[in-house]
Amino acid sequence: MKLFGWRESRAEEPQQSEENxxxxxxxxxxxxxxxxxxxxxxxxxxxxxxxxxxxxxxxxxxxxxxxxxxxxxxxxxxxxxxxxxxxxxxxxxxxxxxxxxxxxxxxxxxxxxxxxxxxxxxxxxxxxxxxxxxxxxxxxxxxxxxxxxxxxxxxxxxxxxxxxxxxxxxxxxxxxxxxxxxxxxxxxxILSVAYQSLGFEKAMVAKGGNKRGFLKTTKRLTNEAMNALKAAWRKLYSGNNDETVVVLNDGMEFQESSSSAAELQLNENxxxxxxxxxxxxxxxxxxxxxxxxxxxxxxxxxxxxxxxxxxxxxxxxxxxxxxxxKKSYFYAFDTAEIMRGDIEKRYKAYGEAVKAGWITKNEIRAKENMHAIEGLDVVGMSLGDVIFDVEKKTFFTPNTGTVTDGLTPVTAKDIQNPKEGGEGIEG
Incomplete structure (x- = not known):
């Protein structure tokens, strides 16, 4: 086992230079x-x-x-x-x-x-x-x-x-x-795509919703006119002013560019x-x-x-x-508040299990992290049920108190007091 050779690490997020x-x-x-x-x-x-x-x-x-x-x-x-x-x-x-x-x-x-x-x-x-x-x-x-x-x-x-x-x-x-x-x-x-979509949307909002396009002119513009046009256009697309119109000189027109697939599908994306x-x-x-x-x-x-x-x-x-x-203690979250629907289904299942007689109420309480209550370690059965012992191949009818091998009925009294010379039946 190595005792030395320690190295320090941190799950730091990679940094990116803001330049360029x-x-x-x-x-x-x-x-x-x-x-x-x-x-x-x-x-x-x-x-x-x-x-x-x-x-x-x-x-x-x-x-x-x-x-x-x-x-x-x-x-x-x-x-x-x-x-x-x-x-x-x-x-x-x-x-x-x-x-x-x-x-x-x-x-x-x-x-x-x-x-x-x-x-x-x-x-x-x-x-x-x-x-x-x-x-x-x-x-x-x-x-x-x-x-x-x-x-x-x-x-x-x-x-x-x-x-x-x-x-x-x-x-x-x-x-x-x-x-x-x-x-x-x-x-x-996927997160980068979603983040860049936000940037795309931000850029569109910053332009005030104005469509992108380009200017066409049949005349050559002077440097002074070009600078004035650029300033007006920049102000129009800044989204921070009340001006929504740029007046174009004679012979100049605005040609709207077609919307990109990204613009058309922004909401769907x-x-x-x-x-x-x-x-x-x-x-x-x-x-x-x-x-x-x-x-x-x-x-x-x-x-x-x-x-x-x-x-x-x-x-x-x-x-x-x-x-x-650690052998006897444990922590658990109380999820009753967020599992209401499941609690109803779970309790209904518990009710069916108790009714069917294959689980005790204390076993259910243990599953719910609740302490046992004396007297709840019993399995309920209907008197009309017939119980089959798979090992002895016998049937017991609680309603009549009889045990039978399927052919000859035997009473509960016979089980406890077998006839003389008989082997009896173990209960």
Whole structure:
């Protein structure tokens, strides 16, 4: 195992020099460019920002709960909610930092989606957690060893190195558990197209909606007349004045240029780009417009929200529990508020399962992270049911209290008090 050979890395966004960058967004949109997509640019795209905000805000508002698995007096395994743990308060209310719990979770989720990683420092006194502090993405970096098998790393904040167990860490699309990949890096092409479309639209608005074209004249213009015409034309297309007319001299006319394919299809392209961006986040577009059906909304929750919730709970179980607690404690988000439709379907399924007699109510409570209640470990059956014992090949009818092999009926009394000389039937 290599102990040395550490190297520092940060998932920084590539920078591009502003020198010699064309300001003609229309030409750049038509001809294309090699501009690097960054998180800041991506957040200027309305659909992208809406998707990021929807995911972050939805998860941040969910309460975090702490549970413990233990044995009751009878030795049965039960799940108990721990409500008085100070860490629960930090994850739902006062973190002890300048950010509230909701603000901290929102910031971490946005960093995770935009940059691939996010961290929050766990301030401890011995084994007791005193506070939790969010660290912005551009305020930390990582230093890791060069061994591809026995991976080790440290987190650097303000020039000081810390071991990973001092932080709550979330990574997206990670391959080493140290750094992640943000959505703008993983989907740069479609986001670049959407961003350049914004630039194209901006250029059209800046021109005040005036059509592009060129001037034709049968006479040669003097330099003075040429300069005056250019000034008037520049003012017309600046979009910052009230003049919408340029008076042309005798023998001069304006020839309108035909609209480009990009101009004609701008709105259609915007809708297509928006749909593709939603697909990146696995969000149904109608959800962002509050027009989604229950099926579309529930599908979005399952595909866009629940995977990140699993990442968060895994991070909390790994980083926010003591080693001695990890065998019996676990964190979970209360998703009842965002899964109303699914709860109704789930509870209906539970009802059918209890009615069919193949699950107990305490087993259902365990699935819902609820503690067991004495007396609910029974399976209900109808007296009209006939129960077949697949091992003994016998039938038992609760309504009559008889057991039969399919031919000769046997009463429940015969089971308990077999006739003299008979072998009886085991119950």
């Amino acid at each position: 960058v064309s300001t003609d967004y229309t030409l750049r949109a038509l001809l294309g460019n090699d501009e690097v997509m960054t998180a800041d640019k991506a957040m200027q795209i309305p659909t992208y920002a809406a998707c990021v905000n929807f995911i972050a805000d939805t998860i941040a508002m969910l309460p975090v709960k702490l549970y413990k698995m233990e044995n009751d007096e009878s030795g049965k395994r039960i799940i108990k909610e721990i409500e008085d743990d100070p860490r629960v308060r930090m994850l739902n209310g006062d973190t002890g930092d300048t950010l509230s719990a909701v603000e901290m979770k929102t910031a971490m989720l946005k960093d995770t989606l935009n940059h691939g990683s996010s961290v929050a420092y766990i301030n401890k006194a011995g084994t007791k957690t005193k506070s939790v502090h969010y660290v912005a993405f551009d305020e930390f970096s990582t230093v890791k060893n060069e061994d591809p098998i026995f991976k080790t790393y440290q987190i650097v904040v303000g020039g000081q190195r810390y071991w990973p167990h001092n932080f709550i860490k979330i990574h997206r699309a990670t391959k080493d558990g140290v750094t992640g990949i943000g959505v703008p890096y993983q989907n740069s092409e 915007k809708r297509t780009n928006a749909t593709e961006i939603c697909e990146i986040f696995k969000i149904c577009p109608a959800v962002l417009n509050d027009k989604a059906t229950d099926e579309e909304y529930n599908l979005t929750i399952k595909t866009a929200i629940l995977p990140l919730l699993n990442e968060l709970t895994t991070a909390l179980d790994r980083d926010f529990l003591l080693e001695s607690e």
